[in-house]
Each structure stands twice: as structure tokens, then as C-alpha cells.
Amino acid sequence: MRDSILDHPVPIFFEEVEQFTARKNYSPAVHCAPENLSHLVGKYHFPKAKWIPCGLNGCTRQHGRGFVFATKDGKEGHCGRDCGQNHLGFAFDKVLAVYQAAEKAHSEQKRLLEWKADIEHAKAEHARISGLAEIGVRRVRHLLKNYIEKTPEISREFWIAARNNGRIQAESPRESRRLFG
Numbered sequence: 001m002r003d004s005i006l007d008h009p010v011p012i013f014f015e016e017v018e019q020f021t022a023r024k025n026y027s028p029a030v031h032c033a034p035e036n037l038s039h040l041v042g043k044y045h046f047p048k049a050k051w052i053p054c055g056l057n058g059c060t061r062q063h064g065r066g067f068v069f070a071t072k073d074g075k076e077g078h079c080g081r082d083c084g085q086n087h088l089g090f091a092f093d094k095v096l097a098v099y100q101a102a103e104k105a106h107s108e109q110k111r112l113l114e115w116k117a118d119i120e121h122a123k124a125e126h127a128r129i130s131g132l133a134e135i136g137v138r139r140v141r142h143l144l145k146n147y148i149e150k151t152p153e154i155s156r157e158f159w160i161a162a163r164n165n166g167r168i169q170a171e172s173p174r175e176s177r178r179l180f181g
């Protein structure tokens, strides 16, 4: 097991062939000995219809899952997972475990960021609604005050009610007229 390939534990999970064949240092056929391997760029896993010929050391067999690797002289190529293990000397399971841990950490981090964004949004909404509610209450108070002041009957009843500590004096307009009329 080479330790150096784990010095770059930022794997890319390629979902389409073009995602790595379009990379600028990629070459479809690369010769690489274990001592010339720099690091792994990422991994791929394609359905049978999208299997591709192996690009390592003239293998050319169709493989569905494997790795994209970088050589010390700056080239990138791809290889099936067994070919990687046999030709480049890394332990597939160990590398995969590192990849899975990195993927898990990445998705956890993404989830935390989403939560954080949700919380920030909720806070902003709360502040906005509180502000609106406050404006609403002030406006209603103001309207009510104007209405009471400008309507003598209401003003009078309001005063009576206020004087009686806000106790209800009448249960109906009719009763109210009898009381205050």
C-alpha cells in the first residue's frame, strides 16, 4: 500500500466518462509503474452500457468501475479497479474506505450548511414578520384612537368602560343604550 496516494484525499466521483476524458491532462492510454503513480484523482462506476476500455499499461479490457489516476509526470489516465491494484500497487478496499469517508464527510458538511441556511432564513423571516406585526399593531392603535376621539358616542362609552376598570356593563347594544343612554 502506497501512502502517497492518500495524500490527496479529495476524490471526485465521476458520474460520466466525459467528466474525466475532458480533463486537460487526460490521456486514454497511459503507461505507469507503481513508483510513477502520484495520486488518485477520483473513481468511477458505470452501468454495463457505459463500460470503457481500460487505459492502463495497454490493458484495453472493458471495465465498469475503476479509478482516475495521476502520474508523477503530470498525466492522468483511468484504469479498472483490479488493474489499479495489480499494476499500480494500491489496495482497493483501503482506498475505497478513504473515498467513502471523504464522501460521507462531504455530504454531512453539505447537510450542515443547508441547515445553517434554513436557520438563517427562518431568523430573517421572523424578524421581518415581527417588524410587520409591530407596524400593524401601532397602526391599529392609531386608527382606534382616532376613531374613538372623533366619535362622541364611542368616546363616551369608552370613557365609561375605562372608568369601570374595563368591566363589561352591557351584553347587547340595547342594554348598552339603557345603561348609558
Ligand SMILES: [Zn+2]
Pocket (backbone or CB within 6 Å): 054, 055, 056, 059, 060, 061, 063, 079, 080, 083
Ligand atoms: Zn484493465
